[in-house]
Amino acid sequence: MSNDTTAAGPAGPAAAPDTAPPDGPDLAVRDPDPGLYNEDLAPLPRAKRSWGAFEIFNVWTNDIQSLFGYTLAATLFISSGLNGWAVFAGIVLSGLIVMVLCDLVGRPSVKYGVPYAVLARASMGVRGTQFPTLIRGVTAMFWYGAQTYFASTAVALLITALFGPGPEGTFLGLSAVGWTAYIVVAVFQLALFGKGMSWIGTFLNWAGPAVYAVMGALMAAIWVMAGGDLLSELGTVFAGSGEPEGGTVAAFSAVVGTMTAYFAAVVVNYGDFSRFVRTERSMRIGNLLGLPVSLAVFSFLTLVITAGTSVLYGEALTNPADIVDRVDNVWLTVVAALTFFVATVGINLVANFVPPAYGLANLMPSRISARTGGVITAAVGFVIGALWVAFIEDVGISAFVDTLGAVLAPLYGIIVADLYLIRRGRLNLDALYSAAPDGEYHYSKGWNTRAMAAFLLASVFSVTALWTPALTDWSGFTWLVGALLGGALHVLFMRARRTPAPAARS
Template structure:
């Protein structure tokens, strides 16, 4: 028992069901709310520059799509994925809850474990994939210093998906990330700030080199679309669109994990619109430009920015380019994968795992995932359809079925409003299944299954959009057939001898208490302020006036 007690994490409010301190809602005036608009915009600038986003358009150009069409597909994809990202971010900013707790609203107290499991699996594999990319960058850095490193003997079997040098660099990338995994989310904004300053400068330099070396935009962007394998241009365009959505489909669900730390909810909307649609697309512009320019300069089209760096006859430039891409991959790994998985596993084991321990577990499991295997590459290409099905359910549930009406306290009551049927909302699961079924034949074809009709593969090129629309529509129909109870009452709770109400608006959140002596106590992140009630200073039907005129004490604790 002694060891088990020492392994337990801070449980926070022990009255909350299946929770710990990291899963509790963050009040609007909490000192943890440290993210302002520069932090939010900096996050998206940091998120914009990564090898994965670079490769979205560069891969399309390699397939034969013209650079303008590849860039257009990316922008359209980012506009589409920005909508659910903004809607989900609102929940975190207003209510202070993260994604795992938010899934209790639609999937149920027990059904939420399934939703976070789906996202958690994706986060672990993506963490390994990004770490593998960072490892490749480290390999280029070492080769730039010691060219003989590329001749390091391989002691692994020939059929192994990695070589000894690649495996070594992969572990070096994992080790390099461990100190960052120790930091909490509110502190990570400084790391994102550094990436915000480094990566745009690097991007401008790389873009300028590509345009200047290719003798202007003309040779780069005048190439027409010519698909080498005969696939229709429209299908390749849609594939590029879905590829642009893929890396951000996770963030569309992740946003409450981050925006719960936002100081002003209204800043969440415009920073995401500018960051995701404009800034992230700039990395796609960089990928399309450099890939197309490489054909003009070197006579070959390459989708990998590290391969472009290796073509340079300057080892110092190779080192710094690889360093910047490694820095970018690590930053994306922390923001998009580590934070989400740590929140997910904390929901599964709230007594023993907090977000810090969860981040280290994510790093360990990513080693076991073998991200370089071809099977995982196929899976990552289609994982967005599963996330789209979840997004469709939770968005329709909160914004349409519940019309944003939500009592936070009920999310921590085991047998409360969100218990549904034995803790599962069967509507959500049926809608989820309906959302992924149309895309399964196409996913099978991508994974190597023969005999799949071409129509199924073409439909699969819109997998995320199909899954989110189908799951959301089915969920709404099921709600119309059999509605569930929706919380509409105000947030009130009772303490012996005290009446209280939770007051929430876009600027702050606090709790107002009135005891038997008619003293008023206002509790917020700044502390507790007590004063005698003065009705002349509280008119116009304010929450305080309504509270003091109430005759009874009702409800349950919201915090």
């Protein structure tokens, strides 16, 4: 990702008025501090934004269409104990919740053109923002490496189907085909990332619809093979299996909480994507279509395919790779492998590459660009993915990164509460890039100690709740509660500090 990533592709048509005048606020920063500013972190002028509702729709579509996302949705239908309508409603409700959260945190990035790392400076301080953005970056780096390995398994499946299994023997748990596939995926991703956000947007726009087309074809094929028995199996799923363990309310809440938590990481740094959108209206439409609507379509396809496998194979298969493994068809294997590859690279783009690229650039803007941050992310991720099978997968790394995610939850609440309840939706753009001691967001040596106190206290709660066995059924809501607590504590602590009115150009 190069320094010209702020352009996000060719300039689109003039934006219609929504929350700002047609040309938006004056986005040119006066006299920025070199330690807080580079071309990647600078406000993106509206004339250089090319994303509309379709691009935002595909950000979420690619986030939904991962192998894990498919397995999660299928498992909820099969094992939650609820009837299919309740599970379906819970999944759609989670999409509505995430949509509202993203509409709130995405709006200032549309208005001012700033990424998440810069937006967080208003509440955390121009230096204090480095701590939470670094945590977000570290979390993403781990998952970037893991998802790179998962994507390589799809490529390995493709190579094996076309050319055979290759030489025997393994190194660090990977065969020769496995290593070949892993290197191919790593190089492909790095090359794509190096082209900048315009190419990323193009890939997402192509990948999202393509995966849905393949899923639709797979559903149709399974429906034809299963015949009338499929409708009977669907009726069984929608009828449910009686009263779920723990009660209907708890089971429904678990579905909503689990699906909401699935999107939590992207919600925090959603501004990294919304800043490329021409208008707030486009962002809202994209969020609506990409979250509750796309989730409804994805869940329906997942349900039908899962029910079909139950008819065809005598058991409900929730892992797409297991479905392909049961079908002895080379071309189906090839198409499915390419689909898995595209879907996994898509979520890696959205959730695991952009956050650390911008987060690392925020640490030392005068020395680290988003391109450099991306290279660092790819290098660290390559090591993690290469060691995944041999070491990391067995040491409980998922619990580690889930804990880091819980730590980040209060940051969302602090950013949103600070913006809407304290600053009434207005920011001083110049002050976001100023290290002057009298700057509005300088606080104490660049750190807002009140916000940090709220962040640390709420994070302790989030992590404790995550690791408390008695709260396991409600663990999906840990993120939401942590965000609410962080926001509430921030407002409470900031009431003692008189916040100056933003400058006129905000």
